Amino acid sequence: MTKRLNNKRVLLGVSAGIAAYKTPDLVRKLAAQGAEVRVVMSKNSEQFVTPLALQAVSGHEVHHYAMTADSESGMGHIDLARWADIVLIAPGTANMIARLVIGSADELLTTVCVATEAPIAIAPAMNQQMWQNAATNENMQTLRDRGLLVLGPDSGEQACGEVGPGRMLQPEEIASRLGDHFLNGSLSGQSVMITAGPTWEALDPVRGITNHSSGLMGYAIAQAAAEAGASVTLVSGPTNLSKPEHCQAIDVVSALDMHDAVMSSIEEQDIFIAVAAVADYRPSTNADKKIKKDNEEMTISMVKNPDILADVAALAKRPFCVGFAAETNDVVEYATAKLRRKNLDLIAANHVGGSETGFGTADNAITLISKNSVRELPKANKYALARDLVEAISNEMKK
Numbered sequence: 239m240t241k242r243l244n245n246k247r248v249l250l251g252v253s254a255g256i257a258a259y260k261t262p263d264l265v266r267k268l269a270a271q272g273a274e275v276r277v278v279m280s281k282n283s284e285q286f287v288t289p290l291a292l293q294a295v296s297g298h299e300v301h302h303y304a305m306t307a308d309s310e311s312g313m314g315h316i317d318l319a320r321w322a323d324i325v326l327i328a329p330g331t332a333n334m335i336a337r338l339v340i341g342s343a344d345e346l347l348t349t350v351c352v353a354t355e356a357p358i359a360i361a362p363a364m365n366q367q368m369w370q371n372a373a374t375n376e377n378m379q380t381l382r383d384r385g386l387l388v389l390g391p392d393s394g395e396q397a398c399g400e401v402g403p404g405r406m407l408q409p410e411e412i413a414s415r416l417g418d419h420f421l422n423g424s425l426s427g428q429s430v431m432i433t434a435g436p437t438w439e440a441l442d443p444v445r446g447i448t449n450h451s452s453g454l455m456g457y458a459i460a461q462a463a464a465e466a467g468a469s470v471t472l473v474s475g476p477t478n479l480s481k482p483e484h485c486q487a488i489d490v491v492s493a494l495d496m497h498d499a500v501m502s503s504i505e506e507q508d509i510f511i512a513v514a515a516v517a518d519y520r521p522s523t524n525a526d527k528k529i530k531k532d533n534e535e536m537t538i539s540m541v542k543n544p545d546i547l548a549d550v551a552a553l554a555k556r557p558f559c560v561g562f563a564a565e566t567n568d569v570v571e572y573a574t575a576k577l578r579r580k581n582l583d584l585i586a587a588n589h590v591g592g593s594e595t596g597f598g599t600a601d602n603a604i605t606l607i608s609k610n611s612v613r614e615l616p617k618a619n620k621y622a623l624a625r626d627l628v629e630a631i632s633n634e635m636k637k
């Protein structure tokens with residue numbers, strides 16, 4: 239099953255309506271779509287569902303309505319507001335809707351809604367007369383105009399015995415519609431492996447041959463792929479960067495280590511993006527003791543490293559293969575030749591050598607070349623460029 243909420247953090251705000259009894263099931267349906275769920279309960283919602291039930295299904299302590307010194311010292315309202323990729327209010331009562339309209343910050347849940355930059359979705363749930371009430375109607379219009387995502391309500395038999403519009407959507411439907419919200423141009427449900435950084439080819443226990451790759455581009459692509467819903471494995475050479483969230487990271491040192499790490503789980507991958515600046519050669523011997531400066535001259539004999547990307551692309555059951563080509567001149571010509579030689583689906587040619595793009599710089603520009611197209615991704619910071627690249631890969635795979 240494609241998990242459309244993979245890597246997404248959903249903050250579920252439960253307000254005080256009878257449909258709150260369905261929220262433990264909602265938490266489970268959201269989790270089944272890959273979401274990480276935390277729950278904030280409004281003051282009176284505890285009359286309809288217990289915090290313990292929601293804690294048990296979400297696997298996290300439930301946040302109560304009160305903003306006490308104790309609650310604020312853990313994950314306080316600002317942390318919760320920042321944590322969420324989306325705030326989902328379900329059930330959304332007439333009272334909660336009215337409080338959202340006026341920007342009330344009278345308890346934890348409403349305060350988080352005012353404090354968050356994340357989108358807010360609401361699944362209204364109330365008696366059909368309350369739903370059709372003029373004030374509720376106008377309030378809902380205000381929320382829609384502000385861009386809130388409105389899920390439902392459904393129409394049918396209600397808990398109060400009446401029949402009409404106002405019933406909360408079923409948990410499965412809410413989870414599915416929330417997934418639709420994140421689906422655009424994404425890599426949801428795809429497994430992606432990315433190599434990044436330099437490699438270190440040891441000469442002796444303290445010396446080695448490496449290069450200036452910072453790893454930034456590969457890490458940015460890993461983050462963008464995770465944000466687009468992919469399950470990401472990042473195989474990284476030595477860098478100073480902290481690992482992007484939601485990625486499985488495998489640290490390696492040499493080209494041979496990287497080759498082993500990639501090959502051991504490449505069969506599970508749908509996409510392979512080779513961003514690492516892998517050393518082409520390694521010293522033929524790795525001395526087990528520090529080499530002494532006894533001689534006037536020293537010669538280092540080197541042997542060729544395996545080409546990880548070419549080996550992956552040559553597999554009988556191969557993922558969609560994306561390579562990088564750092565070129566100083568004749569960029570399209572050299573990169574196209576590399577695409578053919580290594581049997582790739584896509585190659586991202588970097589313009590290196592100038593001072594403004596390429597190794598160690600924040601900005602980059604890419605020419606994206608497939609077997610039958612050439613496209614420019616203009617100069618941007620590496621995170622913006624990574625998002626463009628991820629979108630381009632997902633579009634190319636649909637062709």
Ligand code: C5P
Binds near residue numbers: 515544561
């Ligand atoms: O042949 P060249 O080194 O220019 O190719 C660059 C591309 O191939 C990059 O995507 C790089 O990550 C990958 N590569 C590799 N293993 C090597 C050398 C390069 O995966 N040994």
